[in-house]
Amino acid sequence: AQKITQTQPGMFVQEKEAVTLDCTYDTSDPSYGLFWYKQPSSGEMIFLIYQGSYDQQNATEGRYSLNFQKARKSANLVISASQLGDSAMYFCAFKGAGSYQLTFGKGTKLSVIP
């Protein structure tokens, strides 16, 4: 079974600074996808970014980028120029190529300080 590990239960970052949220995974699947979701206090799950295991380049979406290091099995999320609205829980998730389900990590609570 796949395992997703987010080692940072909580993180603080100053407004306008960059922050990196860690995610490591354990799998023997040759093909898979990695995801990051944001969950504000209101509860909805907002998709941020996706990285396929065969993608040659790191994924980027606006202020979000995914630092994918396949050999180290890590998929860290980098948020540049943090904003107060970035304060939320962030979940890393894994999906095997032959599976429909997302497996989530325990999440990291990010707090942006003015």
Place this chain on the structure above:
Amino acid sequence: AAGVIQSPRHLIKEKRETATLKCYPIPRHDTVYWYQQGPGQDPQFLISFYEKMQSDKGSIPDRFSAQQFSDYHSELNMSSLELGDSALYFCASSLQGRSYEQYFGPGTRLTVT
């Protein structure tokens, strides 16, 4: 753009009662997924459907059942509710073959008293 619709948004039930949660996927999406997120927990996959057939199954209790209808909407039926079933239930949808693009609904918050 249209999003996934879930109803009701909030539901309060007593122990041993039944509950039905509904999910209306994004137009043209033919695959739906159900996830359960307990308080302070990460979401756990329950079950998914494509073309009214179960496509994958996770940690769904035997007391729960789900189905997908011909218009692609889905219902999650929960019986003999327990206090531990109190959670946020998400439905997500995607196009078949694009399960890496799962769009989540706002969730139904179920409270069992």
